[in-house]
Amino acid sequence: MPFSRRASLVPWGVALALLSPLAACRGRELPNMTPIAAPAPAPAPRAAQPLSPAATPDAPAPSAAPQGGPLPGSPTSFAPIVREVRTSVVSVFAAIREVSSMQWGFNGTQERMALGRGTGFLIADNGEILTNNHVIQGAAFIEVQLDDGRRFPAEVLGRDERLDVALLRMKAPGVALHPVRLGDSDRLSVGDWVMAMGNPYGLSQTVTAGIVSAIGRTGREVHLSDDSFGNLLQTDASINPGNSGGPLLNLSGEVVGINVAVHREAQGVGFAIPINMARVVVPQLRQYGRVMRSWLGVSIAPVRENMVDWMHLPDSRGALVQDVEPGSPAAAADIRSGDVIRRFDGQDVTDATQLPWLASSAGIGHRSRVELVRQGAVSTVEVTLAAMPERQAVALPPGRPGMVPIPGPVGP
Secondary structure (H helix, E strand, O other): OOEOOOOEEOOOOOOOOOOOOOOOOOOOOOOOOOOOOOOOOOOOOOOOOOOOOOOOOOOOOOOOOOOOOOOOOOOOOOHHHHHHHHHHEEEEEEEEEEEEEOOOOOOOEEEEEEEEEEEEEEOOOOOEEEEOHHHHOOOOEEEEEOOOOOEEEEEEEEEEOOOOEEEEEEOOOOOOOOOOEEOOHHHOOOOOEEEEEEOHHHOOOEEEEEEEEEEEEOOOOOOOOOOOOOOEEEEOOOOOOOOOOOEEEOOOOEEEEEEEEEOOOOOOOEEEEEHHHHHHHHHHHHHHOOOOOEEOOEEEEEOOHHHOOOOOOOOOOOEEEEEEOOOOHHHHOOOOOOOEEEEEOOEEOOOOOHHHHHHHHOOOOOEEEEEEEEOOEEEEEEEEOEEOOOOOOOOOOOOEEOOOOOOOOOOO
16 A cells, blocks of 8 residues: 655644634644744743642742853753653554545545654553644554554544544553653743653654743634634744654653644744643543533633723723624623623633633533623623534644654554
């Protein structure tokens, strides 16, 4: 069976919506566009601290580094982290069957097998692996390779196109496995050191390092998606095709993100899904094979500074309701266009990009308290969230985004 060498595209596929079902994970190369504006100057990097609920307080700010010397608190080597996690990072091989029309005037179709390679990481000693959905979507056969070269078949336990996350299980009975430790991505700060591991261009166990360049990037903001889903991590740690699904780690060796995309037209602009978001969906992927999200039923926009006075708002925090879906939970609760949602279930909505995740992860049937401002008056309404409507499937464009086409034998 012939092989097709598919184009290496940069992945994308992250989105949630409140108004209607989201556009599918398109997994495409980023368009040629103006480089993303740099974030505000980052504070000096801090010394490594374990990311745990009982984390110790931040150390006092370090003194300025001597000219020509290393920054205080900067790592002297990432080697200890590499030694700890390298046995947890795996290569993911996905064989995808393609059917295309015959060429050179012949009638009929021909079937070809494309083999791509991405990255994943072990999260449990029973062989469970996290990776990107676009790495394995449409695969007829999946194999994973450990750092020592041993290969094992894997099955898909569940996948989620909206978050671009997939949960696999490696079939390796009796093999000692070493899962990673998961960190707390909510405790990341701009300027924190991070390290990426993966298989860019098929180069196994490649390690790159950098800092967290920004937090809370949206798909719309970086032209990855038309949706306003937010909270992506931006990093200047080098991420290339083949890195998809690999871990982004902090200095404690904990996974804080899943590498998902890179801006090919700029150097040092990559993106990762915060690990705390993946934590939320993994139990559903394990139990149901998919994610069942709750739904509010509004489309939103950010509150601009020039709106504050004429809308009688105390500040620009919140999510401006643009439209309300007829028959939605929001409509039943009398939420209206022009309302500004400031709190959702006791959590401040400081930015509009927070609301989609809060509403979709609250739970189907959950009664949520929504604090809003309408014409200068503050009120609170209760909303019973419904199931997010199923969206129509959207075919992925040709090519396996973020994966490196490679020759070689494939499974059935």
